[in-house]
Amino acid sequence: MRPAALDWSVENCTIARAMEILGERWTLVVLREVFNGVRRFDDMRVRTGIPRQVLTNRLAMLVERGVLRREPYREPGSRPRHEYRLTEMGLDLWPVLVAVLGWGDRYLADPEGSPLSVAHRDCGAEVRVGLRCAEGHEITEARDVLPRPGPGVRRRNP
Amino acid sequence: MRPAALDWSVENCTIARAMEILGERWTLVVLREVFNGVRRFDDMRVRTGIPRQVLTNRLAMLVERGVLRREPYREPGSRPRHEYRLTEMGLDLWPVLVAVLGWGDRYLADPEGSPLSVAHRDCGAEVRVGLRCAEGHEITEARDVLPRPGPGVRRRNP
DNA sequence: GTTGCTGAGTCTGTCAATCAGACCTAGCCT
DNA sequence: AGGCTAGGTCTGATTGACAGACTCAGCAAC
Numbered sequence A, B: 001m002r003p004a005a006l007d008w009s010v011e012n013c014t015i016a017r018a019m020e021i022l023g024e025r026w027t028l029v030v031l032r033e034v035f036n037g038v039r040r041f042d043d044m045r046v047r048t049g050i051p052r053q054v055l056t057n058r059l060a061m062l063v064e065r066g067v068l069r070r071e072p073y074r075e076p077g078s079r080p081r082h083e084y085r086l087t088e089m090g091l092d093l094w095p096v097l098v099a100v101l102g103w104g105d106r107y108l109a110d111p112e113g114s115p116l117s118v119a120h121r122d123c124g125a126e127v128r129v130g131l132r133c134a135e136g137h138e139i140t141e142a143r144d145v146l147p148r149p150g151p152g153v154r155r156r157n158p
Numbered sequence C: 001g002t003t004g005c006t007g008a009g010t011c012t013g014t015c016a017a018t019c020a021g022a023c024c025t026a027g028c029c030t
Numbered sequence D: 001a002g003g004c005t006a007g008g009t010c011t012g013a014t015t016g017a018c019a020g021a022c023t024c025a026g027c028a029a030c
Helices: A014-022 A027-035 A041-048 A052-064 A094-108 B014-022 B027-035 B041-048 B052-064 B094-108
Strands: A068-073 A081-086 A116-120 A127-133 A145-149 B068-073 B081-086 B116-120 B127-133 B145-149
Touching: A014 A027, A014 B027, A014 B094, A027 A041, A027 A052, A027 A081, A027 A094, A027 B014, A041 A052, A052 A068, A052 A081, A094 A116, A094 A127, A094 B014, A094 B094, A094 B127, A116 A127, A127 B094, B014 B027, B027 B041, B027 B052, B027 B081, B027 B094, B041 B052, B052 B068, B052 B081, B094 B116, B094 B127, B116 B127
Parallel strands: none
Antiparallel strands: A068 A081, A116 B145, A127 B127, A145 B116, B068 B081
């Protein structure tokens, strides 16, 4: 049984495009830092151990792609600097980050648990991602999800 | 205001660990293929354009990490081969994939839309990820999510 | 049984990215 | 003037991506 997907093109696949940004080795780690409130070059570097050059490149790429923006700031008794903050586009990565965190927590955590958790600001309860269909059905079984061609699908050229 | 996160260690961070697997350039693209039902080496290679060597490496890594497994099969009039299938661990990546897809669709799609969509098997309605807290509150605003240390948190050594 | 085909690779060489470590720079402070 | 510091550059070694040619096992047709 030949999978139907073979006839669809992948040239305009949004997962591939997203992974051009998110798929580099350190990108999500940098974003984790920013989501955690760590916004300055050296703080990130010391915490994560990312080589300077790579961190420079990642930050520049994320700014160029519109995920982060550079914001000037000035601490008293110190010259003006800038820090990195999330744009709208960046903030919308929360579900991605929480999804990765959830998966990592389930399969890769140390016995004592994950070092990071996310909470709902209003009630303090733990936040998780879930799949839900447009009809409002909760989806708990991975096998209940079915991929299919979307509106932008193209036939494979050859 | 110095972010509190600076005092926590990141050595056992599950996001970093997950990204060691998912963060390589082609991993999620390979997984997209498998989720789409494309399970054979050459089909993946032709569709995605991933160099053979890289595809070999990715598949081997994913098998070794327990995300995929090799399954032997035999087509009539052909010698035995094997294909790649998702393990439980792999199937649990659905939320990650759907989250990345959702983000990509919003910010990186062509005007005519995304080429890929996911549906609920029972009702056919579109599936999306959402954030929800343990109290059952739906979270729509990214700013309502608050990171905090988890049970496995460690202090930074130096 | 030899020849050819096919899916799933390996081998080889080139080019780009990562990494570690040293060096540089602007503005503030003394 | 000299020192400190955040946020970088520069340099050279190692690793990874990539393209293209080659390999190999088993089935099938001759």
